[in-house]
Amino acid sequence: MNLKYARNCFFNIARFSINFLFPSSCPLCGEHVSTDGELCADCWSAFNWISNPKCEKCGYPFPANIDLGNRPLCPNCAAGFCELDLIRSACVYDDVSKTAVLPFKHSGRLKYATFMARAMLWALRDVNIKPDIVMPVPLAYRRLVHRGYNQAELLAAPIAKAFGVKLDLSSVIRKYRHDMGHKNAAQRAENIRGVFNVVRPNEIRGKKILLVDDVMTTGATFSELRRVLVRAGVKEVYGITFCRTVRAI
Ligand SMILES: [Zn+2]
Numbered sequence: 001m002n003l004k005y006a007r008n009c010f011f012n013i014a015r016f017s018i019n020f021l022f023p024s025s026c027p028l029c030g031e032h033v034s035t036d037g038e039l040c041a042d043c044w045s046a047f048n049w050i051s052n053p054k055c056e057k058c059g060y061p062f063p064a065n066i067d068l069g070n071r072p073l074c075p076n077c078a079a080g081f082c083e084l085d086l087i088r089s090a091c092v093y094d095d096v097s098k099t100a101v102l103p104f105k106h107s108g109r110l111k112y113a114t115f116m117a118r119a120m121l122w123a124l125r126d127v128n129i130k131p132d133i134v135m136p137v138p139l140a141y142r143r144l145v146h147r148g149y150n151q152a153e154l155l156a157a158p159i160a161k162a163f164g165v166k167l168d169l170s171s172v173i174r175k176y177r178h179d180m181g182h183k184n185a186a187q188r189a190e191n192i193r194g195v196f197n198v199v200r201p202n203e204i205r206g207k208k209i210l211l212v213d214d215v216m217t218t219g220a221t222f223s224e225l226r227r228v229l230v231r232a233g234v235k236e237v238y239g240i241t242f243c244r245t246v247r248a249i
């Protein structure tokens with residue numbers, strides 16, 4: 001028995017023992033699932049996953065029975081006001097997705113990252129983008145110390161791996177500002193203005209960047225980040241979030 005074979009045997013036995021002692025369970029309800037980190041069928045079907053028809057540019061979901069032709073655009077994108085060059089979100093921000101996103105962000109439910117990142121990659125399956133860099137929306141240092149992790153980074157890491165590109169955690173830093181909580185769109189835009197600083201422009205100049213965040217509400221964060229990235233010479237900026245708010249348009 002050679003060493004490699006013995007090692008493989010050891011790992012297989014160890015994996016079997018771990019699966020036997022700790023069978024894979026749905027991260028939301030604890031139901032048994034075949035793959036660790038995946039949702040069970042009931043939890044999966046409770047989410048409002050965004051499918052077609054949707055805005056080709058920002059991913060805004062349209063009612064199912066609407067026919068908008070080959071290039072459907074929402075009024076915002078048709079008027080040229082899209083926050084980024086392309087945005088996708090896996091699902092709608094509602095009472096169901098909230099039960100995943102809020103504990104993920106604020107209560108250390110880091111294991112949710114697996115199914116959230118998978119859903120985000122699924123939302124990107126039919127877009128034709130080739131990012132050079134994947135960048136989580138930066139968190140202010142003070143908030144990072146307080147929370148202990150940047151939830152966007154946990155989602156961005158597997159996405160960067162899937163695209164086979166660099167995960168950039170250091171080209172842009174964010175200043176601390178008070179929470180944007182329940183402010184309206186104009187107040188959010190005002191509050192976010194000037195919080196991002198490009199500190200390593202050489203790393204990103206001429207590149208196409210995919211930004212990653214957990215939630216998109218007004219799009220003010222993406223919009224401001226794009227402003228500083230484009231000023232630093234970034235060629236194209238895309239965004240992917242786990243969920244997004246959807247208002248009637
Ligand atoms: Zn479940």
Ligand SMILES: [Zn+2]
Nearest residue numbers: 055058074077
């Ligand atoms: Zn749109």
